Amino acid sequence: MSKRAYNFNAGPAALPLEVLERAQAEFVDYRGTGMSIMEMSHRGAVYEETHNEAASRLLKLLGNPEGYKVLFLQGGASTQFSMIPMNFLTEGKTAGYVMTGSWAGKAIKEAKLIGEVFEAASSKESKFMNLPDLSNLKLPDNAAYLHVTSNETIEGTQFKSFPDTGSVPLIADMSSDILSRPFDLTQFGMVYAGAQKNLGPSGVTVVIAREELLQDSPKHLPTMLRYDTHAGNNSLYNTPPSFSIYMVNQVLKWIEEQGSLEGIEKKNQEKAALLYNAIDNSGGFYRGCADTGSRSLMNVTFRLASEELEKQFVKESEKEGFVGLKGHRSVGGLRASIYNAVPYDSIKALVDFMAEFQKSNG
CATH class of the missing domain: 3.90.1150.10 (Aspartate Aminotransferase, domain 1)
Structure with a gap:
């Protein structure tokens, strides 16, 4: 192999060399099946074991809090920008967003297409070069949720702590810093992340949410845009991005080893x-x-x-x-x-x- 590049890409980003080498060794023949994991049925026992292993390993790294479920979805964080308000911003509710830069702005733009949105805090005045103080937020009684972007990839800012939102679910886009440090999952109703920065290759989006939030999505939504569809089918309602999920599992193993x-x-x-x-x-x-x-x-x-x-x-x-x-x-x-x-x-x-x-x- 020629010398490895010094990879500072924002995403898709560097993967651990050890993970790449393990995947290379298993690429053609996975667990003695005579097939690559990319060739086998997602309904088969071998793939499903890997799928479930990745979900359980992720929750274990976060302390195995009760009442949370992992979903493996597609469409990146950008699809979550729409799915979140479609599923949670119901009639008579308003959604709070913390405006901290480019990615928070994109999430707000999509939510405004669905329902009523308010900016709970913003760092526009500093041109997003710092983060707003969230310690004394006042949320309205009809707040459906509060959305934060934990790390702004473009501006280079990152929250060091998160607010206590009481009974209002706190939702975080953690695409660019998930599993880079410990955090208390029980503070959140839901966190989500595209895998291509800290979790694995592009192609899979990880959602970790309280189980009650994943039940009873609005009936008028298309099937694939309902969280309850994916929660009720163990993220296997349709063909999942099986190789990406396999790679996430390998990266999670590597994190344990670190x-x-x-x-x-x-x-x-x-x-x-x-x-x-x-x-x-x-x-x-x-x-x-x-x-x-x-x-x-x-x-x-x-x-x-x-x-x-x-x-x-x-x-x-x-x-x-x-x-x-x-x-x-x-x-x-x-x-x-x-x-x-x-x-x-x-x-x-x-x-x-x-x-x-x-x-x-x-």
């Missing part, structure tokens, strides 16, 4: 500290975008003195084997996505490159 969520969090803090320190100690050559207290451990956004210099940075970094450092087209700048599977050595190589680039261009 010391579960506590071990993963420690590694992520070390990686982020190394990169943020390089930015902060550059004498202003590199400038972090997000306010210090709102910085993400997953997506490190930063700028240089000019767009021309940033383009040069990207061009030279690519020659050295770095991938994915160009900022999102909507905001520009630079971004390093350092999800769970990005090794410390890749961060160290990036920091060394940044120092050399500064020496040549400072």
Whole structure:
């Protein structure tokens, strides 16, 4: 194998090399069946065992709280932006959203197509470079739920804690930081995430929700857009993305091997500290975008003195084997996505490159 790239893609993103190698070994013949898992029936015992194993392993990593169910769906978080209000924003209710950037904005846009929506808090005034204080939120009596985006991939901000919403279900889009640290699932009515950043490859969307929220979806909804359809059929109503779910199970095993969520969090803090320190100690050559207290451990956004210099940075970094450092087209700048599977050595190589680039261009 040629040298592995330094992969800082925002998603689909880096996968653990150990997971890729295990999948490679099992790709043609899974568990002695003479078939790849991609070739076998999703109704068969071998696949269903893997499917159930992934769901139970995920709940175990989150402490096995009672009354929660895992769904494996399709359509990414973007489909959840519609399914959530379609299932929960019923007549006479209003849905609260915390506006923190690009992905929160997309969720709000979809919800407004379904029903009444209000912004419970917003960081628009800071151009989304920090996060609003959610400690004293006042929600109306007819609130159907409160939706938060735990980590804004584009802006590079991340909530460090979540509000107590009482009897109002708290729903979180955790697409870009799920399982990057421990969190109390019982605080939430539902969390969801596209797999392609911290859980596995693209193709499957994970939903973890209280079982009572997954029952009795509105009868007028199309079958595939009802949570009760998928909950009642163990996410096997239609053909699931079987290979993606198999890969999620492999990634979950790998997380266990890293010391579960506590071990993963420690590694992520070390990686982020190394990169943020390089930015902060550059004498202003590199400038972090997000306010210090709102910085993400997953997506490190930063700028240089000019767009021309940033383009040069990207061009030279690519020659050295770095991938994915160009900022999102909507905001520009630079971004390093350092999800769970990005090794410390890749961060160290990036920091060394940044120092050399500064020496040549400072």
